[in-house]
Amino acid sequence: xxxxxxxxxxxxxxxxxxxxxxxxxxxxxxxxxxxxxxxxxxxxxxxxxxxxxxxxxxxxxxxxxxxxxxxxxxxxxxxxxxxxxxxxxxxxxxxxxxxxxxxxxxxxxxxxxxxxxxxxxxxxxxxxxxxxxxxxxxxxxxxxxxxxxxxxxxxxxxxxxxxxxxxxxxxxxxxxxxxxxxxxxxxxxxxxxxxxxxxxxxxxxxxxxxxxxxxxxxxxxxxxxxxxxxxxxxxxxxxxxxxxxxxxxxxxxxxxxxxxxxxxxxxxxxxxxxxxxxxxxxxxxxxxxxxxxxxxxxxxxxxxxxxxxxxxxxxxxxxxxxxxxxxxxxxxxxxxxxxxxxxxxxxxxxxxxxxxxxxxxxxxxxxxxxxxxxxxxxxxxxxxxxxxxxxxxxxxxxxxxxxxxxxxxxxxxxxxxxxxxxxxxxxxxxxxxxxxxxxxxxxxxxxxxxxxxxxxxxxxxxxxxxxxxxxxxxxxxxxxxxxxxxxxxxxxxxxxxxxxxxxxxxxxxxxxxxxxxxxxxxxxxxxxxxxxxxxxxxxxxxxxxxxxxxxxxxxxxxxxxxxxxxxxxxxxxxxxxxxxxxxxxxxxxxxxxxxxxxxxxxxxxxxxxxxxxxxxxxxxxxxxxxxxxxxxxxxxxxxxxxxxxxxxxxxxxxxxxxxxxxxxxxxxxxxxxxxxxxxxxxxxxxxxxxxxxxxxxxxxxxxxxxxxxxxxxx
Amino acid sequence: xxxxxxxxxxxxxxxxxxxxxxxxxxxxxxxxxxxxxxxxxxxxxxxxxxxxxxxxxxxxxxxxxxxxxxxxxxxxxxxxxxxxxxxxxxxxxxxxxxxxxxxxxxxxxxxxxxxxxxxxxxxxxxxxxxxxx
Amino acid sequence: xxxxxxxxxxxxxxxxxxxxxxxxxxxxxxxxxxxxxxxxxxxxxxxxxxxxxxxxxxxxxxxxxxxxxxxxxxxxxxxxxxxxxxxxxxxxxx
Numbered sequence: 001x002x003x004x005x006x007x008x009x010x011x012x013x014x015x016x017x018x019x020x021x022x023x024x025x026x027x028x029x030x031x032x033x034x035x036x037x038x039x040x041x042x043x044x045x046x047x048x049x050x051x052x053x054x055x056x057x058x059x060x061x062x063x064x065x066x067x068x069x070x071x072x073x074x075x076x077x078x079x080x081x082x083x084x085x086x087x088x089x090x091x092x093x094x095x096x097x098x099x100x101x102x103x104x105x106x107x108x109x110x111x112x113x114x115x116x117x118x119x120x121x122x123x124x125x126x127x128x129x130x131x132x133x134x135x136x137x138x139x140x141x142x143x144x145x146x147x148x149x150x151x152x153x154x155x156x157x158x159x160x161x162x163x164x165x166x167x168x169x170x171x172x173x174x175x176x177x178x179x180x181x182x183x184x185x186x187x188x189x190x191x192x193x194x195x196x197x198x199x200x201x202x203x204x205x206x207x208x209x210x211x212x213x214x215x216x217x218x219x220x221x222x223x224x225x226x227x228x229x230x231x232x233x234x235x236x237x238x239x240x241x242x243x244x245x246x247x248x249x250x251x252x253x254x255x256x257x258x259x260x261x262x263x264x265x266x267x268x269x270x271x272x273x274x275x276x277x278x279x280x281x282x283x284x285x286x287x288x289x290x291x292x293x294x295x296x297x298x299x300x301x302x303x304x305x306x307x308x309x310x311x312x313x314x315x316x317x318x319x320x321x322x323x324x325x326x327x328x329x330x331x332x333x334x335x336x337x338x339x340x341x342x343x344x345x346x347x348x349x350x351x352x353x354x355x356x357x358x359x360x361x362x363x364x365x366x367x368x369x370x371x372x373x374x375x376x377x378x379x380x381x382x383x384x385x386x387x388x389x390x391x392x393x394x395x396x397x398x399x400x401x402x403x404x405x406x407x408x409x410x411x412x413x414x415x416x417x418x419x420x421x422x423x424x425x426x427x428x429x430x431x432x433x434x435x436x437x438x439x440x441x442x443x444x445x446x447x448x449x450x451x452x453x454x455x456x457x458x459x460x461x462x463x464x465x466x467x468x469x470x471x472x473x474x475x476x477x478x479x480x481x482x483x484x485x486x487x488x489x490x491x492x493x494x495x496x497x498x499x500x501x502x503x504x505x506x507x508x509x510x511x512x513x514x515x516x517x518x519x520x521x522x523x524x525x526x527x528x529x530x531x532x533x534x535x536x537x538x539x540x541x542x543x544x545x546x547x548x549x550x551x552x553x554x555x556x557x558x559x560x561x562x563x564x565x566x567x568x569x570x571x572x573x574x575x576x577x578x579x580x581x582x583x584x585x586x587x588x589x590x591x592x593x594x595x596x597x598x599x600x601x602x603x604x605x606x607x608x609x610x611x612x613x614x615x616x617x618x619x620x621x622x623x624x625x626x627x628x629x630x631x632x633x634x635x636x637x638x639x640x641x642x643x644x645x646x647x648x649x650x651x652x653x654x655x656x657x658x659x660x661x662x663x664x665x666x667x668x669x670x671x672x673x674x675x676x677x678x679x680x681x682x683x684x685x686x687x688x689x690x691x692x693x694x695x696x697x698x699x700x701x702x703x704x705x706x707x708x709x710x711x712x713x714x
Numbered sequence: 715x716x717x718x719x720x721x722x723x724x725x726x727x728x729x730x731x732x733x734x735x736x737x738x739x740x741x742x743x744x745x746x747x748x749x750x751x752x753x754x755x756x757x758x759x760x761x762x763x764x765x766x767x768x769x770x771x772x773x774x775x776x777x778x779x780x781x782x783x784x785x786x787x788x789x790x791x792x793x794x795x796x797x798x799x800x801x802x803x804x805x806x807x808x809x810x811x812x813x814x815x816x817x818x819x820x821x822x823x824x825x826x827x828x829x830x831x832x833x834x835x836x837x838x839x840x841x842x843x844x845x846x847x
Numbered sequence: 848x849x850x851x852x853x854x855x856x857x858x859x860x861x862x863x864x865x866x867x868x869x870x871x872x873x874x875x876x877x878x879x880x881x882x883x884x885x886x887x888x889x890x891x892x893x894x895x896x897x898x899x900x901x902x903x904x905x906x907x908x909x910x911x912x913x914x915x916x917x918x919x920x921x922x923x924x925x926x927x928x929x930x931x932x933x934x935x936x937x938x939x940x941x
Contacts, residue, residue: 036867046860382767391742598806704921
């Protein structure tokens, strides 16, 4: 407790000291002070690690003298979720944020300790500035080391909805993504301050940007997966502000991962890149703000939470500072010469892709913040729903998927028309065949879905073709077997092929999205045991009701038998868990049905389709019985309470009232997650460091010979 | 064409596209989202047959009968409340005191009928700050 | 107990931060920004040369275009190598 608090205060002392030391070191050219700044980051990481361990240990030991532990965990919470409960709290998650920030900052500064002498001190200062702000939040506004005296005997427990395996890794993934985005941000600021806008800082932070992108992408997908398999509404994406908050920096990150290459290779787009990096960093902070500040719970009551105002101020400083910095360095950011690019080149595809991504981000930004915009304009708070988002995002997504297929087919600088035609032949054919096949199979021809599916086929075909071409070339020179050739081709150019694999992952993901959103069957049916509902060619029979009483919840559920044309397909179980409310006026049984309830989805996942079921037991029909018991035994506790609950539960199982089922048959949903895995794999290939370059400094007889040797060796 | 001119021309095209997109966003969003109302506003100004997006907090004492959910939605900071009759998916986080969004139409009796499946509660990861209420 | 742990952390952090001021390392290692920039440019140029080669072999670039491009890229790369050597003060090749 004392230790944890001391560590936080110490962190808050270290961060600004280190920032000032770095700045002084940079200004006065004192390398020892720069080193002090860098080591402050290491010290910060160490101190925060101690604080993190102290808090995590308190959660694992169920030490309820910690206020956060008491309000987010309990003895009955399973150990796995005790550990995860830490980041379900405001305080714990902010500590996680700043801890991850310190770890990643240490890593980048350690890796660049012998490089980027002019930039590193400024970047250190920026990173420590972030740490100072978040440290101050943790210490003053959301201190996780607050005492509860006397310590309660038991805690409130973890919010039942958050009890899902992916909740253990989803927040750390997202936060790793967010914090990693601050690293390119810090180096971009440093590059601008030091007026070194060449490609060196990009090269130093490229992997961090890529890692940020990967982590955030995986985090988003884990969230979507949780929504699909845990939440009782039967979807994976709803354009909720939290989802949008994570998606926006990811989109901008996607844009700059592409446009970086243009600057690296051609020296173009400097101002654009810097703006994108700064934008992604700010959006990452904004995302943290939206998720963590609590304003989302009531987005219409903006600024009501205690974190709102400091956060808004901080974001305002970031935005104004970034704009001013870019504006004051516009001369340095000008492209060195009047270079241009051919219309048919990879650069121009990247440019189009960038505009699409930024446009998409802007659409989402507008929709997410529309309540605030409309209030400012009309005085009326209004929000826009998923249909509005879809109207813009669907066409943009279609265009993007086509670009993902087109990019790999184009050469840098200039593609000859004949070459382009040759490259396009196979992918276009595949795309057309897919459309024809879909129409021939009698799939209802909804234009956006067909276009998106055609796009994904095109993109996958183009990636496969490129891989194939690479392998064929390799085999022609070395005669390796195809699998070995594939490995060595990919190893030779991890960035290129990692990127292609990511494209394939994205295409698979969009295939799942297109098929599951356009061709899914949803049906709500009210059934009693024995009755059958028909959906999407499947017959779903309500076999029997189930019930179970555990100390922390009462579960009422159903067993469903799924068959197709009389043939048994699968048996699924779905249930709804009722957790007691903490309202002291509620009766001993009734309180269970006034509190939180969670749906346990009955899911039969498959590569072709998911069968998704959720039950909504009719508590209303049981209400008289429950009220009666509560009246007769208002003070029942312990065993008596358990007995009464069991009676209610058994009654439900024996004579169940009609229950409402939501049944969904959704094609290809699984491919969204598979696409995500492919995407992560591609990201990993691209991040993986190449084998250490062999240093050859032997004098060469001529420049051309030396070039040739370094080319083949490096 | 010399490269500089070409670039400027492209910049202009991109800027024009951005302006058009922004205008479209502004136009459609104001058109599509004009209906957000709090219970208080809804009571005083709702026209029968028009749909509104109702936001507010669920009052205690909601009842689920069959597949029909009856509940009242209250202003966040006020006392005005309106009754809502709703069918469709009920999100797990739904409970008294939680903030919900639901698209409703007024019927003749003065109750508001929720559009099927339009009930939304906010993501549970945000409840933590308001724990214990 | 807690007190000692706190003191331990405090001393450790201070020592870590102050160490560069106490033990000054005389070695002036590390690369300057100019060198880093040139290295980044060199890497990118090398990559571009290889990409052009790949584009030629996969048929995206015509042989004539590749010849022109490759010659230009190689000239630029040699220029970068020259400048890199100058910055490093290393042995300049003839």
